[in-house]
Amino acid sequence: MSDRDSTEADEQAQRGRSDLASKTVVIQSKRYHIDVKENRRGKFIKITEVSPIGKNRLKMSMSAAADFRSHLESFCEYYVKLPPSDPDNLPEDGMLKSEMVMKENRRYYLDLKENDRGRFLRVSQTTIRGPRSHIAIPAQGLVEFKNTLTKLLDEFGMDQETESQHDLPESQHFKIENKTFYFDMGSNYRGIYMRVSEVQPRNQYRTSITIPERGLQRFADIFSDYADKIKDMHDQEQDQQSGDQGGD
Structure with missing residues (x-):
């Protein structure tokens, strides 16, 4: 040797x-x-x-x-x-x-x-x-x-740890404007978590947050609540614009 x-x-x-x-x-x-x-x-x-x-x-x-x-x-x-x-x-x-x-x-x-x-x-x-x-x-x-x-x-083949991780939901991502967002499920000795990452296109610099499993539903509820409020706001603006056009 x-x-x-x-x-x-x-x-x-x-x-x-x-x-x-x-x-x-x-x-x-x-x-x-x-x-x-x-x-x-x-x-x-x-x-x-x-x-x-x-x-x-x-x-x-x-x-x-x-x-x-x-x-x-x-x-x-x-x-x-x-x-x-x-x-x-x-x-x-x-x-x-x-x-x-x-x-x-x-x-x-x-x-x-x-x-x-x-x-x-x-x-x-x-x-x-x-x-x-x-x-x-x-x-x-x-x-x-x-x-x-x-x-x-x-x-x-596959070891036991990898097989258990493979059972988690598959990663997802989407692009909007010039940003890409990634959603990954993972696990460690603390339990299951979701990592949400934003990647900048120019230098591939990544920023992330990690959400423990016990907080996922609350996190989703808050997101859904804001999405509903923004939708209602746009609907009201459209109704108002339609009313103004009708008045003319």
């Missing part, structure tokens, strides 16, 4: 984390290490992209990785049906196909893009407290990457 491996092992032991499996995929000049790890919260997937200019990393719960794998299948099917790349006729924004995975307090943006160097899948991860991280996978290696991830998921 090298000094580096020994140091990492010591750090993992101190954090209560263990390595369960690891596979490597080589695509062009990049290497991708797909690791299954486990800590006190359960099993998770760590993906490390190693390129000549450095390293990029993503972490996913087992359920998020399963959703990611499902989307990879659709991206692979989409990619093989694309016509040959034309460097003189690239998409204006480079975007070919886009999807999003929402799990717990994280979001994963999957963007199949094209530039003068070729086609690639950019996978970006955002969290409430941390900055965005991402990896980029050359499109011609998507099938091998997906198959490798599938083997690990088939072997290690």
